[in-house]
Structures are given as C-alpha cells and as structure tokens.
Amino acid sequence: MNSSNTFTPIKLSDLRRSLAFEPGKGLWRSGDAGRAWRVRQGVVRLDSTTSAGHSVFGSLAIAGDIVGCETLLFGAYTFNATALTQCELSPWPEGDAAAASASLLESLAKAQRRAADLVALRGGQAVDRVLGLVRLLADGAGRVVLPARQDIADITDLRFETISRIIKTLERAGVLAAVHIDGVRASRGYAVDLSAMPA
Amino acid sequence: MNSSNTFTPIKLSDLRRSLAFEPGKGLWRSGDAGRAWRVRQGVVRLDSTTSAGHSVFGSLAIAGDIVGCETLLFGAYTFNATALTQCELSPWPEGDAAAASASLLESLAKAQRRAADLVALRGGQAVDRVLGLVRLLADGAGRVVLPARQDIADITDLRFETISRIIKTLERAGVLAAVHIDGVRASRGYAVDLSAMPA
DNA sequence: CGATTCCTTGAGCAACCTCAAAAGCGGTGG
DNA sequence: CCACCGCTTTTGAGGTTGCTCAAGGAATCG
Structure with a gap:
C-alpha cells in the first residue's frame, strides 16, 4: 500500500x-x-x-x-x-x-x-520531526540523502503535502540546500546547516 | 519533568x-x-x-x-x-x-x-492510539490497569485532556468499564470489551 | 518525447490543543 | 472521623496546526 x-x-x-x-x-x-x-x-x-x-x-x-x-x-x-x-x-x-x-x-x-x-520522530511539532529525521540520517559532514516525501510522511506520521511544505520552508531558511554534482541535481541529496535554523 | x-x-x-x-x-x-x-x-x-x-x-x-x-x-x-x-x-x-x-x-x-x-501507538487517530495501548496492556481476560492520564498522553503524544475525553467516551460506549472490588474502585483498573467498539 | 510518478502550492476545514475552572481522590494531621 | 491539602481527572470554549481536496509543474523512465 x-x-x-x-x-x-x-x-x-x-x-x-x-x-x-x-x-x-x-x-x-x-x-x-x-x-x-x-x-x-x-x-x-x-x-x-x-x-x-x-x-x-x-x-x-x-x-x-x-x-x-x-x-x-x-x-x-x-x-x-x-x-x-x-x-x-x-x-x-x-x-x-x-x-x-x-x-x-x-x-x-x-x-x-x-x-x-x-x-x-513521531511526537511534537511537524518541523521538529522532520529535522529529527534529517539529524538521524545526516552523515558527519552535514550531507544527507532523504527518502521520498511519502516515506518521510509515513515515518513521521504526517502527510506528504506537509512534508513538502516543511522541506521547502527549510530550504528557503537555508537549513537545507539541494546538492548538485556537475550542475545536475543529486536526487534527494541535501547539504544540512542546522545552525541556520531559526528558533 | x-x-x-x-x-x-x-x-x-x-x-x-x-x-x-x-x-x-x-x-x-x-x-x-x-x-x-x-x-x-x-x-x-x-x-x-x-x-x-x-x-x-x-x-x-x-x-x-x-x-x-x-x-x-x-x-x-x-x-x-x-x-x-x-x-x-x-x-x-x-x-x-x-x-x-x-x-x-x-x-x-x-x-x-x-x-x-x-x-x-503514535500514529493515526487519537482514539485508535488509546485503544492500541489498551490492547497492548490488557491481559488475556480483558482486564487492564491503565497508567495515569499524563503517562498515556506521553506515550501516545496526545494531551492528558484529550486522553481523559477519549477514555470517558470509551466508558460511555461500553468499551471500558471501571472495575470495583468489594464496592471499591480498583485504581485505574478497567474491564475491556473491544467488541463494543463502534466502527 | 510521452507517460507515469513525484513534488509543489493553494484554500478551506477538522482534529486536537490551549487555557481555565471545578470536582474527585488520597493521604495527613488535628 | 473529618477538614484540609495536593494532585489527578473531568469538562467547557475557543484557537491552531496539520489534514483534505484539488490542480499544475518537475523528474524520471521507457
């Protein structure tokens, strides 16, 4: 399903x-x-x-x-x-x-x-759950490959539309940045900067 | 805390x-x-x-x-x-x-x-989470001693007021019944009848 | 390059939360 | 035994977060 x-x-x-x-x-x-x-x-x-x-x-x-x-x-x-x-x-x-x-x-x-x-990952505010998952999956160097929106939604018990909105917001806030290799998007790869997270 | x-x-x-x-x-x-x-x-x-x-x-x-x-x-x-x-x-x-x-x-x-x-226990509708916990904790004979409202709330990521409302609703629906021993309430003890659960 | 799947965005709504007040329950000490 | 105190539970009214439904755009795969 x-x-x-x-x-x-x-x-x-x-x-x-x-x-x-x-x-x-x-x-x-x-x-x-x-x-x-x-x-x-x-x-x-x-x-x-x-x-x-x-x-x-x-x-x-x-x-x-x-x-x-x-x-x-x-x-x-x-x-x-x-x-x-x-x-x-x-x-x-x-x-x-x-x-x-x-x-x-x-x-x-x-x-x-x-x-x-x-x-x-299944408790508290929606943003914090997604950030929790990012933290769990990120490597030491602040790189992460996220699962599909629907899978993140299943893990955090949110809707994929909500995940989409949150990730876009985090990108705009500079917390996540889509990673490009040779000018081409690394599928679902992001650079993470948690210090850019607003309180 | x-x-x-x-x-x-x-x-x-x-x-x-x-x-x-x-x-x-x-x-x-x-x-x-x-x-x-x-x-x-x-x-x-x-x-x-x-x-x-x-x-x-x-x-x-x-x-x-x-x-x-x-x-x-x-x-x-x-x-x-x-x-x-x-x-x-x-x-x-x-x-x-x-x-x-x-x-x-x-x-x-x-x-x-x-x-x-x-x-x-931390996903889906509030009632189902509480019922999930009841099922997890009930013994074979349909008896259960529930934790305090606040603890149920922490486990299910809901508020204790919400838990209180849900349990009262379940009691009124006949799913849960407070257990009395010698006419005295067995603290947080309930008899469970899941078949009384409305769809 | 056509088809399918995945992602983004908007508008309105419902489930659950927040804040508040009062009642129940259990101990403790007069 | 009863009055009191603290803690838990119940209940209400109103607010917010995240959901639902919907539509269009971007990616990916054959």
Missing part, C-alpha cells in the same frame, strides 16, 4: 557477499524465508503487515543495525523491508559464535536506543 | 531476588550504575534525558522484556525508568551463558517488534 516495490527475492548465490540495493527496492516480505543482515549503508524501512493485509511503517534500520535476526529463530522475516536510499547489506553474524554473542548484546542495546529515536 | 518520582536506589542485597514496585516509583536514572532485569509483571516507562536536561518518553517495557541490558556494556543505564503500574522485575540473565545467548537473540527480535508496536 506504500512505496513502489520492484521486488525480486535475494539470490542464494549472493548469501556470502555484501549486497547493494537502489532506493525503492523491496528486499523481502514478511513470511519470506531468509537470513539476518547488517546494514552497512543507507536506510532500510521495515513495515508490519496489518490484519487488513496492508503494509504500515514499523521501523527504520540504518548503518550498523541488524535486521532480520528473527529468521534465526523462526526461519522467516516478520517485517517487509524496502530500501529508502541506496543501501548495502552484508550477512550477519559475520564472525564466530563468540563474536556473534557480543555483537548481539550490543545490537539489543542499540535497538532499544533506535526505538526511542523513532518514537521521538 | 514528567510523573512523580519517589526515587530510591535499588539495594545491592536485593540483586538476586525479584523486586516489586508501586506505580509512579522511579527505578533508576540514566547514568546510574546497575544491572539488567527482566520485566515479570506490569509496565515500565523508559525516558531519555534531552540535551535540555528534561526527561521525555522513550519507550515501554512490558512483561517478558529485558531492560537495562546496556549496563553489561557500559556499566550504567541509558534511560530513566519508572513503574507505570504495579510491577515486578527479576535479575537477568537468569541462567548460564548459553541460556543467556539464546535469550539475547529472542530479546532482540522481541525488541524490534516492540518498537513497531510503540511506533503504531
């Missing part, structure tokens, strides 16, 4: 290498058989399937997060996963059993912090 | 037994030294401390969830924890290292599902 899904299953032959995906690409669906991954780059959107059968935003995974670990318990994914930006996944666990166990504890702690971040 | 906090640190001598807490009781604060626990009963509220120094709702832990596992990594808690209802915690991990590792994986999977649940 959300986003475009050019969906093809992950190939068995790829299980040992790192995989790259384009924005909008469906990675897997709830119930599919598969394995666990670590997100190396980009943003993965995880959706729950409602009783009514349509897909609603459930959570986000960004660089460092582990996704699909439930496959180790049930053999199948519980969420639908799609790439929101260009992204890269590598198989998990990556080392031996001991390394996996340490990384599990770390992942659990990280998952709990991530949950709090997500919750924060 | 939220809720009343009759705060006293957890005693060392209690580390091996299960502990019980009254609603409103502060369990620990971010930065405190302490250990990890499994929630046996009730609802624990976890708050992040903002840069401005005040506490904002971050997430919920209910029966079966593991809280404070980050102490095994950093030696200190990252969230402030308070009991929203009468609740009971027992030390975690409960068995040997092998059992802990299996339970970790399970906990990670559960934490991710819990995150999606929380996210769902």
Whole structure:
C-alpha cells in the first residue's frame, strides 16, 4: 500500500557477499524465508503487515543495525523491508559464535536506543520531526540523502503535502540546500546547516 | 519533568531476588550504575534525558522484556525508568551463558517488534492510539490497569485532556468499564470489551 | 518525447490543543 | 472521623496546526 516495490527475492548465490540495493527496492516480505543482515549503508524501512493485509511503517534500520535476526529463530522475516536510499547489506553474524554473542548484546542495546529515536520522530511539532529525521540520517559532514516525501510522511506520521511544505520552508531558511554534482541535481541529496535554523 | 518520582536506589542485597514496585516509583536514572532485569509483571516507562536536561518518553517495557541490558556494556543505564503500574522485575540473565545467548537473540527480535508496536501507538487517530495501548496492556481476560492520564498522553503524544475525553467516551460506549472490588474502585483498573467498539 | 510518478502550492476545514475552572481522590494531621 | 491539602481527572470554549481536496509543474523512465 506504500512505496513502489520492484521486488525480486535475494539470490542464494549472493548469501556470502555484501549486497547493494537502489532506493525503492523491496528486499523481502514478511513470511519470506531468509537470513539476518547488517546494514552497512543507507536506510532500510521495515513495515508490519496489518490484519487488513496492508503494509504500515514499523521501523527504520540504518548503518550498523541488524535486521532480520528473527529468521534465526523462526526461519522467516516478520517485517517487509524496502530500501529508502541506496543501501548495502552484508550477512550477519559475520564472525564466530563468540563474536556473534557480543555483537548481539550490543545490537539489543542499540535497538532499544533506535526505538526511542523513532518514537521521538513521531511526537511534537511537524518541523521538529522532520529535522529529527534529517539529524538521524545526516552523515558527519552535514550531507544527507532523504527518502521520498511519502516515506518521510509515513515515518513521521504526517502527510506528504506537509512534508513538502516543511522541506521547502527549510530550504528557503537555508537549513537545507539541494546538492548538485556537475550542475545536475543529486536526487534527494541535501547539504544540512542546522545552525541556520531559526528558533 | 514528567510523573512523580519517589526515587530510591535499588539495594545491592536485593540483586538476586525479584523486586516489586508501586506505580509512579522511579527505578533508576540514566547514568546510574546497575544491572539488567527482566520485566515479570506490569509496565515500565523508559525516558531519555534531552540535551535540555528534561526527561521525555522513550519507550515501554512490558512483561517478558529485558531492560537495562546496556549496563553489561557500559556499566550504567541509558534511560530513566519508572513503574507505570504495579510491577515486578527479576535479575537477568537468569541462567548460564548459553541460556543467556539464546535469550539475547529472542530479546532482540522481541525488541524490534516492540518498537513497531510503540511506533503504531503514535500514529493515526487519537482514539485508535488509546485503544492500541489498551490492547497492548490488557491481559488475556480483558482486564487492564491503565497508567495515569499524563503517562498515556506521553506515550501516545496526545494531551492528558484529550486522553481523559477519549477514555470517558470509551466508558460511555461500553468499551471500558471501571472495575470495583468489594464496592471499591480498583485504581485505574478497567474491564475491556473491544467488541463494543463502534466502527 | 510521452507517460507515469513525484513534488509543489493553494484554500478551506477538522482534529486536537490551549487555557481555565471545578470536582474527585488520597493521604495527613488535628 | 473529618477538614484540609495536593494532585489527578473531568469538562467547557475557543484557537491552531496539520489534514483534505484539488490542480499544475518537475523528474524520471521507457
């Protein structure tokens, strides 16, 4: 019910290498058989399937997060996963059993912090939610590739028209600046200057 | 900045037994030294401390969830924890290292599902959010002890006046019924009848 | 370059918020 | 036991933010 899904299953032959995906690409669906991954780059959107059968935003995974670990318990994914930006996944666990166990504890702690971040993106004034997402997704150098308006809307529980208005306002205020490479627009790429944010 | 906090640190001598807490009781604060626990009963509220120094709702832990596992990594808690209802915690991990590792994986999977649940509580129409929380907290027999209005408001990102209006409406519609024991009101206890919910 | 999807912008409206006041509930101490 | 105090909950009236519906423009893909 959300986003475009050019969906093809992950190939068995790829299980040992790192995989790259384009924005909008469906990675897997709830119930599919598969394995666990670590997100190396980009943003993965995880959706729950409602009783009514349509897909609603459930959570986000960004660089460092582990996704699909439930496959180790049930053999199948519980969420639908799609790439929101260009992204890269590598198989998990990556080392031996001991390394996996340490990384599990770390992942659990990280998952709990991530949950709090997500919750924060769905509360308060509309502008602050969008800025929160920008902050979450921006790299250290003040660069960010935003998801599509509709995906931002799903994440923040706002309407895409509202997101559009807010992002335009932030551009006019100098907080966001569309990035161009060789004179051509980098799709949804922005330079971020939070200090330009009016009180 | 939220809720009343009759705060006293957890005693060392209690580390091996299960502990019980009254609603409103502060369990620990971010930065405190302490250990990890499994929630046996009730609802624990976890708050992040903002840069401005005040506490904002971050997430919920209910029966079966593991809280404070980050102490095994950093030696200190990252969230402030308070009991929203009468609740009971027992030390975690409960068995040997092998059992802990299996339970970790399970906990990670559960934490991710819990995150999606929380996210769902902060989107959509006000009534549906409150009903979502009621469903999350109700036991199998259609009984629930709700947190205070202000806490429900913090969880759902609504105002406590709005929560009050919604709960009264649900009572009048027969979805919620205040529970009395020996003719005396069971504090914030309700019987739930979701089938009485109008479309 | 034609079609489809995504984004922008406007006008009016509804859901929820804000501010305010009063009633209920629980403890505490006379 | 009752009067009092603080805190929570209820209820009302009016205001604001973000939603809905609608239309046109920009991007992207074949």
